[in-house]
Amino acid sequence: MPKLQIDLDIAHASTLPAHLYYSQEEYDREKKALFAASWQLVGHVHLAARPGDYFTFDLLGESLLIARGDDSVLRGFYNVCRHRAGKPATGCGNRKLFRCGYHGWTYRLDGALLVTPEFEGVEDFERADFGLTPVRVEEWFNLIFVNLDGEAPPLRETLGQLPAQAERFDFRNMKFSERRTYDMNCNWKTYVDNYLEGYHVPSIHPGLNREIDYNAYTVEPHAEYVRQWTPIRGSQTGDATPRRYERAAADLTADYFWIFPNWMLNCYPDNVSVNIILPLSPERTLAIFEWYLPEKSLGSETAEKAKAFSDEIQMEDVRICEIVQKNLHSSSYQSGRYSVKQEKGLHAFHQMYRELLPG
Ligand code: FES
Numbered sequence: 001m002p003k004l005q006i007d008l009d010i011a012h013a014s015t016l017p018a019h020l021y022y023s024q025e026e027y028d029r030e031k032k033a034l035f036a037a038s039w040q041l042v043g044h045v046h047l048a049a050r051p052g053d054y055f056t057f058d059l060l061g062e063s064l065l066i067a068r069g070d071d072s073v074l075r076g077f078y079n080v081c082r083h084r085a086g087k088p089a090t091g092c093g094n095r096k097l098f099r100c101g102y103h104g105w106t107y108r109l110d111g112a113l114l115v116t117p118e119f120e121g122v123e124d125f126e127r128a129d130f131g132l133t134p135v136r137v138e139e140w141f142n143l144i145f146v147n148l149d150g151e152a153p154p155l156r157e158t159l160g161q162l163p164a165q166a167e168r169f170d171f172r173n174m175k176f177s178e179r180r181t182y183d184m185n186c187n188w189k190t191y192v193d194n195y196l197e198g199y200h201v202p203s204i205h206p207g208l209n210r211e212i213d214y215n216a217y218t219v220e221p222h223a224e225y226v227r228q229w230t231p232i233r234g235s236q237t238g239d240a241t242p243r244r245y246e247r248a249a250a251d252l253t254a255d256y257f258w259i260f261p262n263w264m265l266n267c268y269p270d271n272v273s274v275n276i277i278l279p280l281s282p283e284r285t286l287a288i289f290e291w292y293l294p295e296k297s298l299g300s301e302t303a304e305k306a307k308a309f310s311d312e313i314q315m316e317d318v319r320i321c322e323i324v325q326k327n328l329h330s331s332s333y334q335s336g337r338y339s340v341k342q343e344k345g346l347h348a349f350h351q352m353y354r355e356l357l358p359g
């Protein structure tokens with residue numbers, strides 16, 4: 001029988017049981033206990049920088065609307081019309097009002113209901129009671145988060161040491177470069193597990209392995225997130241292999257932050273990428289990747305190379321995750337063991353998971 005808890009001692013611990021990676025029942029529990037309860041990253045502030053800017057986001061079946069009001073306040077709503085559940089907004093852009101596409105109910109940027117065509121004679125109806133249903137929104141480091149169940153502590157309190165570690169990167173001054181999405185045939189945890197170890201780098205990512213010092217790869221679990229970091233090799237090592245960071249200083253690092261349960265911040269000195277790992281069903285997951293660059297490097301050859309490099313790594317990860325996802329169904333496999341040296345990150349993730357979703 002697979003164990004119901006994760007042993008606190010990694011040397012004795014077994015990984016999460018395989019059925020949690022495809023069970024519909026577990027997926028439904030996760031939606032409530034993990035995703036609705038946590039602060040969920042929905043986008044970068046450039047999508048809603050000026051009054052009237054808005055964007056929509058689908059979060060585990062909930063359509064959300066994020067908008068900046070005339071008063072510059074950022075607000076979040078369920079993107080669900082209070083009349084008969086049409087959509088007040090689609091896509092993204094800039095608006096003075098949101099007009100539902102079904103019968104024309106019109107809402108202000110702050111969610112208040114303004115216009116209800118042909119509604120004369122309706123009794124016991126106050127427009128003030130039919131504004132868009134709000135959802136909690138907070139910002140950190142130019143990123144926008146929502147919390148669906150409304151009970152979570154303030155965002156900052158859930159980030160621990162992350163701000164202190166991530167804010168040394170120049171992300172705030174970087175500009176949006178590109179967004180790519182990857183529709184993957186695997187459970188969201190299969191993807192997160194893979195992200196949380198560098199163990200597979202030599203076998204799965206030969207290109208990346210040339211760039212980083214595999215032996216100096218450090219995994220640092222925190223209560224709320226895992227930081228993985230590695231020094232970046234410069235050209236002072238004496239060999240002639242061309243590398244992307246020719247004048248690497250000794251303290252130059254690449255930091256990969258994964259924040260429980262499903263988003264990542266990948267920080268390099270000259271680019272930052274954000275990943276949102278969105279479950280679509282037990283065995284389908286959408287990875288949203290966005291790249292940010294210093295303004296002067298937007299469109300430059302170096303930037304294009306950095307994105308192509310990241311895309312290559314991602315395709316390698318998707319391939320292995322989809323293979324693993326299929327094999328998790330094998331009648332021969334129940335659960336596995338952790339490398340003490342290389343899989344501390346997964347072990348930390350699985351403990352966080354079991355704390356909220358005991359067996
Ligand atoms: S559903 Fe929106 S106006 Fe009817």
Ligand SMILES: [Fe+2]
Nearest residue numbers: 194204205317
């Ligand atoms: Fe990988």
